[in-house]
Amino acid sequence: MSSKLIVIGGLPGTGKTSLAIGLARTLDAVHVRIDTIEQALCNSTMAGDAIGAAGYVVAYGVAADNLRLGRIVVADGVNPLPSTRAAWRDVARRAGVAVFEVEVTCSDASEHRRRVESRGSDIAGMKVPTWSEVLAREYAPWEGKHLVIDTAHRPVEAGVIQLHALLLARER
Secondary structure, X not given: OOOEEEEEEOOOOOOHHHHHHHHHHHHOOEEEEHHHHHHHHHHOOOOOOXXXXXXXXXXXHHHHHHHHOXXXXXXXXXXXXXXXXXXXXXXXHHHOOEEEEEEEEOOOHXXXXXXXXXXXXXXXXXXXXXXXXXXXXXXXOOOOXXXXXXXXXXXXXXXXXXXXHHHHHHHO
16 A cells, blocks of 8 residues: 555544554554544643644644655544544645545444443543543534444454455555
8 A cells, every 4th residue: 555644533432543553553554643642742741631732733743744754644533523634634635645534433322331431541641531521522423435434343353354445445
């Protein structure tokens, strides 16, 4: 696969980071994770949760640098708004590469809730959202051409294989 931007989004607890990591390993791609960037900013001299869009802006820059190097970039974040999704498309446009947008869902609400309530964070100092915070989160429906991966009752490996196959088919 040639250089491209793969944007993976979805609500917390849907499995997007597990898919992103698996896909990045499969493609030997750069994994740019919004949670990691935002937590690093919170741990820096910035004040607590007042980081706003800074995590996404940093991620756009890191992704652009790697795309210009000819790398495949897997961008991993909630991407809750049309504006964040459009910004990723702009990163790809400016770098002259294709962009593939992937929404990760968990169609079984009880399974989604179980995941959210039972998980911890693999990022030191990061507080994972509660189920009520996930439900209250602003999250606009995705529009336009994008892939959807439903992770309910599926092993991560099966989702990675499906996503990789869909990406290969879209490239042709």
